[in-house]
Amino acid sequence: MAPSYTHNFNHAGFKGKVEIPTGLFINNEWSTSKDSNAKTIDVVNPSTGESITAIPEGLPADVEVAIDAAHKAFNTTWGTNCPGFERGKYLIKIAELMERDLDILASIEALDNGKTYAVAKSFDVTESAAVFRYYGGWADKIHGKVIEQSAQKLAYTRHEPVGVCGQIIPWNFPLYMFSWKIAPALATGCCVVIKPSELTPLTALYMTKLFKEAGVPAGVVNVIVGYGPTVGNALATNPRVDKVAFTGSTPVGRKVMEAASKSNLKKVTLELGGKGANIIFDDADLNEAVKYAAQGIFFNHGQTCCAGSRLFVQRGIYDKFAEKFAHVAAQIKVGDPFDANTYQGPQVSQTQYDRIMNYVECGKQEGAKVLTGGNRHGKQGYFIEPTVFGDVTNNMKIVREEIFGPVIVMSAFDTEDEVIASANDTNYGLASGIFTSDLSRAHRVASHLKAGTVWVNCYNELHPQIPFGGFKESGIGRELGEYALENYMEVKAVQINLGKKCAIPVDL
């Protein structure tokens, strides 16, 4: 009997029992670990701090089996054995099933991660389905080029699937990150072994049911929940994994890249941390800038790699902005994810909560001014008040390090050159924002910011069609858009001699 967990949801958005398979998903079957040392992993509800259920742990021995299954599928039922338009049909079918089970998936995500049900439904699950649909349309359009055509030679490229890909995803957007990784990999013909975060495995596990229902051949997608140092490390070091993709913190990303280099030099893409600079010029639409600045940090409780966590406000409007911003931050409703009025749920775990509160203390000690927030919210679960620090300087810990919570630091600037230098004064380079009504300035400043995404007069906008990724230590490679396909392809150049004779000076 495959292990499973049934949850009875009873909230305004959805009422009903949902069965979630909790076993390791290998070759389209669910099971427990083949390693007798395996334990169970406690899945905690961050709104209450209580356990939802315990699920089987995966270990490196299971990763080996999954890699076997993935290779077998790659050589028989997937890869170039399955035409692009067929792969595309599977991806579209998955999207349709996700759309059918929208309320179920959103409920599971809100329960497991703590994000609000409303946002899980309107953003996380909806956009995840859109990502599958988007890559479903790419699967039969992965073109190479014909480069040279003459009497002597025909040269062309083939864009071939890399092979078996290990994928390690984080807990902040569990289902969304799952879709970013799996959809382009399957579109190009790769097979995957994916490790969801042990903190938030439930939507990924539910998806295994949908993959099976969609008829995706066994071994194409394998899902193993386990810890980074065991399962994650196994994927990064295994010589039969052709490529590893990781989203998470910069320190762990470093480890993944080292492991990949030390083993078989497998291809690596990384999507790491950020400390997004959000720049408000004095000709910005003030109210819109205030709202976007709040959304930029408080969306997803600040647990967003692209969060606009450093706010730079031009001196002329600084005081007015600060007043409005504190006012808006104080209006953010913190509470139960299933309450329709809640905007901000709990942080994902005790560890994260402790880390964030530690930074808040640090900030106070370094002399930054708390404009609003700075405390725990409530007595149960991992809730933190939306927190704004003013009067910060570039060398403070809370300015330099990624906090990954609902904490923003704010400072004033005078000139464009000065703020560009400040914005770029970081090892990160993931995302940034510019608020101005001067279009030339927008283009100009955008061209100078060292960030993979520059939002102009908006923030935190992600679309399946638009690439996303980091400069500097925020990552390697791009996800989403056509660009993501490159992560899962090898280019092979084929050069066909049509009539040239070999010029080596020998007689025959």
Place this chain on the structure above:
Amino acid sequence: MSTHAALTVPTIGELSIPTGLFINNEFRASSSGQTVPTINPANGETLLEVSHASQEDVDEAVRAARKAFETAWGNNVQASERGALLNKLADLMERDAEKLAALESLDSGKGIRIVREIDLPDSVACLRYYAGLADKFFGQTIPHFGKDKFVYTIHQPIGVCGQIIPWNYPLLMWAWKVAPALAAGCCIVMKPSELTPLSALYMCQLVKEAGIPAGVFNTVPGLGATTGDAISRHMDIDKVAFTGSVMTGRRISIAAAESNLKKVTLELGGKSPSLIFESANIEEAADWSALGIWFNSGQDCTAGSRIYVHESIYETFIAALKKKAEACAIGQAGLFVCSSDYDETTSFGPLISEAQRDKVLGYISSGVDEGARLVAGGKKWSKSGNGYWVEPTIIADVKPHFKVVQEEIFGPVVVISKFSTESEALTLANSSTFGLAAAVHTNDARQAMRVTAALDAGTVWCNQYGMLHPGVPFGGFKMSGVGRELGTYGLEAYTQVKAVHQNLAMDMQWPI
């Protein structure tokens, strides 16, 4: 006048078929009350009377399309949404596959099995291909200007497009036109062929059911000389796409130039040659060549209607091809007199009309008169009854100047002659004002590369014939057409490129 009529469709029963114009997601009769009959080519009987759209009707359709383009389609809706709607339309086609296949078979004469297994799935695949492409047609940022300028291109939908489609693949040609146009964000005024309007009219119902906004897709059935001309000349249609004969294509092009210089793409006729070299596998080459000329009874713009065979295997190949002619599964696609079933075995139906049938017979006579050898077929099928069948026909020993070699017959008639050298074969193959398709059969890899590069045709098949796929572009060299359909190339016909120059820091002092 009613907008629908009852039609008994074999294997389905009685269906209510739209017979009116489809404008703004509603059916109505033509303003003139005129109709055009559509005939069952298996027995010559009238199936239904279909509305004949007048100039006023075309004007109204264009107004509806323009309004939709400015408010509900084009840049007013996300490309991914357009894609999702096209996928929904494809889902509905699959749901109604049985009905659509039966209707198409009845109206066009194609074998029911062929429609069900080829025409219908290929049409669905085309819709799905463009559904997935809608949000993936990128402009460029052009970074040569440093701090001075920010320059980029956007691909915008052209606007209101007129589409005029033929009778040989009614549903498939409908899909080829509709899918890329809607994916690109254009709105459509379509004229299906008056010979085969029924599947197009049925599809209008599915367009509405899929949730495509009113005015985005409009259908104005009618005749080429009237309705088609109204479209080609319309001052508020931005682009016309036509598939059909060279003669009509020329008229459309002239009308477009005389009116508002609307963009024109044409997919016209062909006289596509197959070259069979000594190393070819003769049986395989004969099988593919049979498909090439007898699929759809030769009513195919890409029909492999000229075959040039190396002298060393000439008679052997002709004998092999003759056997294929005799094996053609000729049958009765439409309504039997005393049965309500379709013939599942047939893959060789009647020609579409009496006029076409007579034209083909005329060509056969001319070939024989000019001195060619009739190897197989040559006349009406003995069991035609009142239908328009012509036998699979092989005419050998033709010379380049023969009418049957120069002109497109559009029937199940293939002309064959021999060559001795590769260069001679290429000269024979390329001596045509057409250039739609060609094929080479050889097992010499270098020869395959050389010859495919040298053939003047938009599609060249190597060791096969006739296979088309939604992801692979298709269109003609020379007088076989202008532009390409299918593949990513197919979107170009429905987009226009706008270059945007944003001045960031360039100064200019007047006078210069």
